Ligand code: FES
């Protein structure tokens with residue numbers, strides 16, 4: 001089923017007209033229209049409902065699964081598919097526990113009218129939170145269906161089992177399919193139960209569908225061009241909208257003359273305070289109108305002092321050290337005093353952009369006072385809330401649908417284009433599509449924070465680290481705690497005054513923290529002339545982290561290769577843990593000392609995130625992390641001056657391409673002693689420090705700033 | 717000024733009424749509803765907007781629609797023969813060579829043009845033919861794998 005079929009939303013007016021019906025009934029009616037005749041199985045986690053804010057059935061039953069009369073099942077999730085694979089994995093979770101094939105599940109995602117509020121899609125939380133919820137709901141549904149059959153046959157449900165969507169009684173040979181059970185008049189009331197926390201889900205060892213490489217269910221639509229991304233949605237009479245942007249961040253509009261644009265045939269021009277936009281039946285026309293307006297616009301330019309070069313001094317100057325978060329153990333002062341040798345270094349990480357291939361996009365349509373928006377953002381309910389606030393209308397009057405979209409990487413928590421499209425659509429009296437340009441996406445989307453990380457450490461006589469003082473300014477506390485066993489630590493994350501709009505990114509501040517920590521650990525190892533692998537292991541008790549470190553080193557043949565390095569090659573390693581997963585990477589670089597350049601030739605990564613839900617999808621996620629990590633490590637940096645971005649284009653902001661890809665070797669360790677953890681973020685954090693450490697091994701030059709562009713000016 | 721322009725798209729003649737400076741990308745998407753062709757950068761850097769013009773991979777975000785007159789345009793929607801997918805499309809599916817899938821149309825069209833010209837490319841030849849495509853999900857290894865796989869299909 002195509003959940004984003006735009007032809008469907010014409011029903012909205014009708015839904016609102018029936019407002020005396022309970023929300024449940026409305027939702028059910030919507031379903032009947034969406035999926036044809038069917039019976040709703042109303043099963044959902046109380047959490048999902050509690051968060052939905054709709055208030056009607058808090059802690060009561062709600063809809064997560066829906067058994068259709070043809071025996072197929074519609075599953076519902078508030079998660080968004082942006083390329084990380086939740087569509088396949090949630091489908092697998094439902095199929096596994098219902099004992100049906102994956103092809104019998106149709107998953108509806110991210111439509112506020114139909115799905116529970118599962119929060120934003122971020123932080124690797126789909127795997128530890130939403131997959132278990134789906135499994136629990138599906139297992140409950142299976143149990144309820146089994147009980148229904150048991151009542152019909154007057155036997156105990158414990159005598160029955162389900163395989164391939166058929167409930168069987170092995171002693172009598174009786175059987176009944178879900179499709180037959182779906183005709184029962186009892187079904188609806190039966191499933192108005194809450195999800196049973198007592199129902200046991202299938203143990204990993206018995207998985208038949210989870211743990212397999214199920215392809216993305218709508219993959220065919222992606223290779224044929226049939227899938228409609230948010231920027232592809234089209235509505236009858238739709239116009240294309242453009243929004244006027246200031247020449248620098250935060251510049252208020254002083255004056256503007258709209259008349260030339262207003263004189264253009266078929267162009268809608270709208271202004272409300274600083275918001276100025278145009279809409280027309282082609283993008284070209286909307287752009288022409290906007291250009292005419294932009295020529296007349298006068299802006300009050302605020303003073304922006306920080307540039308991409310001075311940003312680190314700026315962050316340090318404005319660091320709010322007194323209200324930072326401080327963790328630690330022992331006494332760093334005493335540890336330092338007792339040390340034989342102390343080291344102190346500072347690392348920096350640049351501002352970078354997510355730059356998903358699909359820039360922000362949204363289509364908004366008003367029908368009477370009801371707003372429907374198709375948007376490319378990762379939080380359908382958050383977007384609903386933004387729209388509700390922007391227009392002062394109740395949540396029930398705003399429906400947000402997130403079609404599977406073109407990437408996000410933590411960069412699409414916000415729904416700017418949705419609000420812009422809705423403003424223009426309201427003014428135009430017609431649906432409007434707003435699709436940000438690449439330049440807009442670079443400039444106006446929030447970025448990954450730059451940061452300064454200050455590290456101090458003390459080593460005792462035996463070369464063991466006994467004091468660790470670590471402060472991150474501006475990147476946040478993700479993965480800031482050291483996984484190494486050190487007697488005296490003081491670890492803090494402090495805020496600053498960021499010169500750019502900043503926010504989440506794949507693995508948040510963990511990349512910055514791990515870059516600094518793993519580079520600095522390497523510096524400590526070098527200071528004691530220890531092998532970087534041995535040095536880490538000597539400080540490491542975390543068994544899972546030891547296991548991936550040893551696996552990566554073994555597969556890479558670390559110890560042998562360290563002995564026989566050619567003079568133009570270097571190898572380095574790094575590890576880290578975040579979001580309940582562990583990663584280690586070994587890297588080889590090839591250095592051209594004359595040119596002062598280097599190239600990453602090989603990356604071997606070992607990763608463990610508990611039981612693997614979908615190996616092929618996980619491999620894609622890890623590839624994505626490693627290669628995205630190369631961009632931040634080597635080339636990506638937002639350059640800015642006077643409050644504007646100097647490189648808001650792929651021709652000036654260098655992201656990884658085919659030619660940059662080294663030999664990549666990925667090894668998964670499977671650990672069944674923990675629940676599945678997400679895999680789309682943590683594999684990014686070991687890449688940059690392993691590269692820096694490899695460059696050091698080859699040259700003796702320590703690169704302490706991401707991106708590590710080369711060796712020029714660093715003694716090479 | 718608006719003019720009548722005739723285009724041959726996926727084997728069918730289509731007529732559009734448009735100013736001729738509009739880029740082909742927008743005409744395909746907005747006038748012909750062929751939204752499989754994507755916008756990614758608008759400066760010829762990423763390949764999301766790539767179509768085949770007389771079989772040649774061409775970026776439509778920097779091409780005025782008038783430049784496509786008299787040429788055969790093949791978009792991703794026109795690559796399969798009815799329900800039968802092109803071997804490159806099949807190989808992308810089998811390899812799972814897409815994450816978000818936004819870059820996929822352009823990648824598939826480029827790869828199909830590459831294999832027409834060079835049915836058995838080396839990895840180096842694949843990389844150099846595809847280097848003008850950006851995938852921000854960074855699924856490059858599986859894309860190379862898919863193209864290899866499609867070439868294998870051609871062999872058998
Ligand atoms: S959109 Fe045309 S090359 Fe990027």
Ligand code: FES
Nearest residue numbers: 816817851852853
């Ligand atoms: S698959 Fe997402 S951009 Fe390539």
